[in-house]
Amino acid sequence: MRAPRFWERKSPSLPARLLSPAAAIYGRVAASRMRRPGRRAEIPVLCVGNFTAGGAGKTPTALAIAEILTEAGETPAFLSRGYGGRLAGPVQVRIDHTAADVGDEPLLLAGMAPTVVSRDRPRGAGLAVETGATVIVMDDGLQNPSLLKDGAIAVIDGATGIGNGLPLPAGPLRAPMEAQWPAVDAVVVIGEGEPGTALAAEAERRGKRAFRGVLEPDPAVVESLSGRPLLAFAGIGRPDKFFATLRACGLTVAQAVAFADHHAFDASDIASLKGEAERRGLQPVTTEKDLVRIEGAAALPPWPELRALPVRLRLEDPQSFRRFLLRRIAGRRTGLPPDAPSG
Structure with a gap:
């Protein structure tokens, strides 16, 4: 889902007040847990x-x-629930796993250190120990x-x-x-x-x-995108933050398209985005998380022109x-x- 705008307001708005009884119940359950x-x-x-x-x-x-x-x-190892992935684990992320298997974040983490996905965190910790962490x-x-x-x-x-x-x-x-x-x-x-x-x-x-x-965005990628009008899209918690980062780098965002967090891109999404970029002569750019979801989806056609903007x-x-x-x-x-x- 995409975060509602009223969540960001400093004081509760009318929608927040209407939802406050449900929030009170949710809060009590979460605190008890x-x-x-x-x-x-x-x-x-x-x-x-x-x-x-x-x-x-x-x-x-x-x-x-x-x-x-x-x-x-x-020797660190990552432990993740693997949100959005189908595997309950515990399983160590492999090179042949996709975001549909283990989620997008574990794929990024696995580039740095051994990464274990497990909905049962204690069992996942056991597997992390076995990796030598x-x-x-x-x-x-x-x-x-x-x-x-x-x-x-x-x-x-x-x-x-x-x-x-x-x-x-x-x-x-x-x-x-x-x-x-x-x-x-x-x-x-x-x-x-x-x-x-x-x-x-x-x-x-x-x-x-x-x-x-x-x-901080990767300066080499920023340089490669400089002077080119961009079609930027993101399916993360705050897509506007990604678009603002591009603009803060001095890049030209000609069109910005926001999707829900962890959005599962399908063929129609990619066809629409790709067609718009080609029609208007725009360079497509997205986040690293979105790129791993797109590249790992077997049903989606290759999109070699798509770039991601890494940040650290x-x-x-x-x-x-x-x-x-x-x-x-x-x-x-x-x-x-x-x-x-x-x-």
Whole structure:
């Protein structure tokens, strides 16, 4: 689904108020679920998730964490539910898997480190250990209590924060904030905006670490697209954010087409987009997640002209973030509480 506009308003609108009884029920159930006991994996588990539904930069953050851990001498493996894929797992992502099998995000993660898809997180953690991993980076699952976390990080979009602050379906929250704050150890605010700044301050007030960063597009791809009118399309949590990124790079978005998050592109979608691009002489461009879904769909014809714009997370203080991660891991291994924040 596409996030309704009223989710992003600072105060609840009429649609949000009408949905508030359903949100109250959803919130109570979600909060109760988060209090369930979980199992501990054989190795440390770092979880990267969101307070809200929709895109905030979780996958680039997970990739950045794996890169930091690898440079520190660890052997990370990703653990994902595999949203949108048909395989329940546990299964390790292979080169012949498609987004229809394991979801789009695991395909991107598997380019960095071994990636396990499992709807049963504890069983998936067991398979991750068998791959030789020394640390599990759990992609999503912040609200899933089945696997205990040694470090939990909530990724926040600086521009939207937690929207109107209400649980689904009245707002974007996956659970009430009072149930979610105790489950996190740090926040990573991506991009500028008062909502993100306020949440970072709230995190620090509650004794959590707050980090900031930005998503940087691949400069070589930006250069290759420069001077060419674009047909941009995206089926992610916030398609407008992708279009804004293109424009911020100085690129010309002649037409923007938004689809629902994790949209399963079919032949008619591609025929329409391809025909429009050819008719108007536009260069088609999309996100990495959308590209892996399209390229892996056997029913779709090849589209060699289609480009993706990769992005990566650049942290304002990477050394402090590195120390935070390694202290969480060391705390698990030694049985001692992590050191007090510094830096």
